[in-house]
Structure formats: structure tokens, C-alpha cells
Amino acid sequence: MHLVQILVPLRDNDGNPFPRAWLDALRLELTERFGGVTAHLRAPAAGAWKDEEGDLARDDVVTVEVMAEELDRDWWSAFGKRLAKQYRQEEMMVRALPCERL
Template sequence: MRLIQILLPLYDNAGQAFPRRLLDQVRQELTDAFGGVTLYLRSPAVGAWENDKGAVCRDDVILVEVMVETTDASWWNVYRQELEKRFSQDRILIRATDVDVL
């Protein structure tokens, strides 16, 4: 099995919370495509990175997970690009790892 994880920001670049409907849309799309999804909404993580000017940027993010049999990299690439537009982000991280279901 593969575990797909998506890190989605909770706030736009001006610090305004994204409408809940954006997360609801992601939840519905992934449920429709893969039969289920988990969103970790109660404990946002804090992401930090250095931008090209050397300033440290920060995001509150939530983790979205989907379990799949195989990874279709082209589908996930297109979906990542859609999420980047929807959430007005330069880059949204989607990662995949092998997992053993016990």
C-alpha cells in the first residue's frame, strides 16, 4: 500500500483563513477518487521555510491522507497543480510512502 500525504495551508498569504468549503471540496474529491480520506483538522502543524530573500516564512498546515494500492504520479501532479491554484500557493507538498497495513 502507499500512503499519500498532502500538506494544505489554513491561511492565505494575507493571513486570512481559507473558506471551509475548500477543505470540504478536497475531502469530497479524494473520497470520490479513492473511497476515503483522513483530514487532521484539530492540530495544525507549523511549516517553516526560507524564501529566496533569506526570510523565514511560516504556514499553519493540515495533513490530508489517502491510502492507495498504486501511485499514479501524473494524476497527483495534475491534482497538485489544481490545489496550488485553489489555495494560491507556489507549491503544495504531496508525498508518498510505502506502508504495511497490519
């Protein structure tokens, strides 16, 4: 089993919020494909990193996660690229962790 997490930005690079409908559609799509989804919406995480010029960039993100029996790397890679295009990001952080149900 795998826990797949997607870090979804709440705003574009100019600080404009993305439509809430995008997040709702993402949750619905993942629920339909994987049978459930968890979105950590109450307190966005505050991300920070240095950009190519060395300037500090910041972003508020929510984590959306699903449990998947099998990890289809090709599907997740294409999915992440599609989301990156939609959210106007260079890359969407899509990560998978091995998970054991206790």
C-alpha cells in the same frame, strides 16, 4: 500500497483564512476517488521555512491523507498543481510513502 499526504495551508500569504468549503470539497473528492480520507484537523502543524530572500516564512497546515493501492504519479502531479493554483501557492506538498497494512 501507498500513503499519500497533502499539506493544506489554512491561510493565504496575507493571513486571510481560506474558505472551509475548499477543505470539505477536497475531502469529498478524495473520498469519492479513493474510498476514504483522513484529515488531521484538530491541531494544525506550524510550518516554517526560509523564502528566496532568506526571510523566515510561516504557515499553519493540516494534513490530508489517503491510502492508494497504485500510485498514479501523473494524476497526483496534476492534482497538486490544481490545488497550488486554487490555494495560491508556488507548490503544494503532495508526498507518497510506501505503506504496508499490518
